[in-house]
Amino acid sequence: MELLNIDETTQQHFARIHRAALVLCGNPWDADDLAQETFLVLARQGGNFQGRSSIYTWLYGILLNLDRRERRRYGMRRRKLRVLWDNQPADHGTTPGADAKAEVSEWKKSLWARVSLLPEGQRQALVLRFSEGLAYDEIAEVLECPLGTVKSRIFHGLAGLRRLMEEEGEESRQLPAYPGEDLSHAI
Amino acid sequence: MPFDPKLIHPDEPPVNGAGDLELPDDLSALAEQLTDDAAHLAASYPAELVPAELVPAVSQAAAVARPAIQSPARRGLRSRTGVALLTAAVAAGLAISLSVPLAVSQWPASSAGNPSVATAPPAAPEAEAPPAAPNQGDEPVPIKSAAPRSQTVLSLTELSGPELEALLDLQPVSASVSF
Numbered sequence: 001m002e003l004l005n006i007d008e009t010t011q012q013h014f015a016r017i018h019r020a021a022l023v024l025c026g027n028p029w030d031a032d033d034l035a036q037e038t039f040l041v042l043a044r045q046g047g048n049f050q051g052r053s054s055i056y057t058w059l060y061g062i063l064l065n066l067d068r069r070e071r072r073r074y075g076m077r078r079r080k081l082r083v084l085w086d087n088q089p090a091d092h093g094t095t096p097g098a099d100a101k102a103e104v105s106e107w108k109k110s111l112w113a114r115v116s117l118l119p120e121g122q123r124q125a126l127v128l129r130f131s132e133g134l135a136y137d138e139i140a141e142v143l144e145c146p147l148g149t150v151k152s153r154i155f156h157g158l159a160g161l162r163r164l165m166e167e168e169g170e171e172s173r174q175l176p177a178y179p180g181e182d183l184s185h186a187i
Numbered sequence: 188m189p190f191d192p193k194l195i196h197p198d199e200p201p202v203n204g205a206g207d208l209e210l211p212d213d214l215s216a217l218a219e220q221l222t223d224d225a226a227h228l229a230a231s232y233p234a235e236l237v238p239a240e241l242v243p244a245v246s247q248a249a250a251v252a253r254p255a256i257q258s259p260a261r262r263g264l265r266s267r268t269g270v271a272l273l274t275a276a277v278a279a280g281l282a283i284s285l286s287v288p289l290a291v292s293q294w295p296a297s298s299a300g301n302p303s304v305a306t307a308p309p310a311a312p313e314a315e316a317p318p319a320a321p322n323q324g325d326e327p328v329p330i331k332s333a334a335p336r337s338q339t340v341l342s343l344t345e346l347s348g349p350e351l352e353a354l355l356d357l358q359p360v361s362a363s364v365s366f
Contacts, residue, residue: 019234022232035234106231131225155214
């Protein structure tokens, strides 16, 4: 088994892992952290790489696991803080809390912000397919699921995305118009 | 006629004969937009060239995690390389520390254009010039610079008053000179 050249692998694949991390988390700072942590994990576990798959599918697997862990931590923090918030008097301030995730406007305006609301399996499949351009069999390898499951997740993920867009469209149509306002130009 | 039920799973995605997904037009449009949005995000926030601190950290993590996997030949090569780098760093540091006082001590000689200046090589910290003869007026006087292991020979008769005073200031405190 040939030893993995960690430095060369880092140089070669950092950009693509960073791109996937950016799409997953919505801001470049968390994307930097996720991408760097991915390669640190690779460095610690590089000896386990058997060479049966391509190195970038292995890297995507590490990245998705790290992202899943971060989402769970964020959700746990939110739930813990909500216990405190519930005991506080209602505050109708407009500034976001300190625990709010920072997301860049380009991401918020893109479809990836809606993809983040989908179930985890569908979200990951869509990222690997339409952001990273992986083939179905490569996605199956990363997600460790059958090929049929990958196609199902992609299809239902897109359908769920369409449903979210329709719901947003209905909400925007229900907004009361100011007198004289031309809603035809509303975004 | 045998009973041959064709089970239809409503959740299965539509696939064509080649096994690829057959997406309706609206879902295909969404898929294209996802790809475009991802490209736009990557262009807006590109990954900087691998962070300067990441590669050493990754290498260090790899070295800590897998010391036993390396073959003895590679370990020997790495240790020799490390020793060579360390030696080069020490030599460079000593050269720098010696060349600064040498440059200072050569200032009066260079301004006077004294061709009789003889200096010890700065890259040889172990070298030490032999002690010169006692001061005999016009004889060149060995003056020890701030670096303890090098000596500069100057001809005092060719130096002006301010230059002599500067030389005196550079001498160690223990040296006693009187006019």
